[in-house]
Amino acid sequence: MLIASLALLSALSTVTADFYSSKYDDFDIQPLLANDRILLGYTKCFLDQGPCTPDAKDFKKVIPEALETICGKCTPKQKQLIRQVIRAIMDRHPESWKQLTGKFDPEDKHKDDFDKFLAENRK
Template identity: 25%
Template sequence: MQALVFLSLVCVVVGMHVRVGPQMTDAQLEQTLADRPTMQRHIKCALGDGPCDALGRRLRTLAPLVIRGTCPQCSIEETRQIRRTLAFVQRNYPWDWAKIIKYAIVLSCVVVACFAQAQRPAVSDTALDDALQDKRFIQRQLKCALGEAPCDPIGKRLKTLAPLVLRGACPQCTPQETKQIQRTLSYVQRNFPQQWAKIVRQYAG
């Protein structure tokens, strides 16, 4: 799941998209991207480190739609411009991009975990044992966690909760879930050391 912060940044930059008036042209987008003070202002807004204008506040309310992958208000052209903006920020503002990523991971973990808390069924220890014995299943989940492959519902859940357990605090996890996730992480550490190293680099920071 992409985080709210990504879209806040992008929507502020390509903000004319949802207004009733004319859409932002590619030339206008390029002009905005080239204007360093404007970009820094938008990035501060996205990170919550600075004020947002009325349009920025409005666009933040639309962000969840785009995050879920359904934005009826967005045209193909707008989607292309949003992707262009994200790539530009990643290349030209790497320190800010790193902050956005860090903030986004925390925010998405909290939002998804809170939403899923009431809906997730308990996993028995026997089911966990069976899963850990299925090497292909584990590799699929590891690829999901590292963003190298699509996630199934189990992978999404692990991807959400495992980083919190890895950091030593998962307030929304039950004691049973915490124990099972710790056991799974220990299993991965012993049996998949290369993927474990990637997971630690990606999530433990």
């Protein structure tokens, strides 16, 4: 029984390791979308131009890998939230978006794939 339990635990940890923590699946992005000051605060954190909230710090840590894998470890809910926030930055703060892409993808290696990612499930 113990061996079976250990095997199940090992299998579950492998499955969950394939995705980022679901801790933020229920993150309320409405304050970010509704308030430019908050949205720009996150953006400045990501650009190392301002302080980071604990949530923003967590998000900032995974940006390089998420970009490299085009959100390959994101849950479906995380992909939806990320698309909404990025579209808000792109639409309302194009200069900030340009700075973010310049920092995280200076050679535009991921631009085409990321544009396709953003176009998915367009609402």
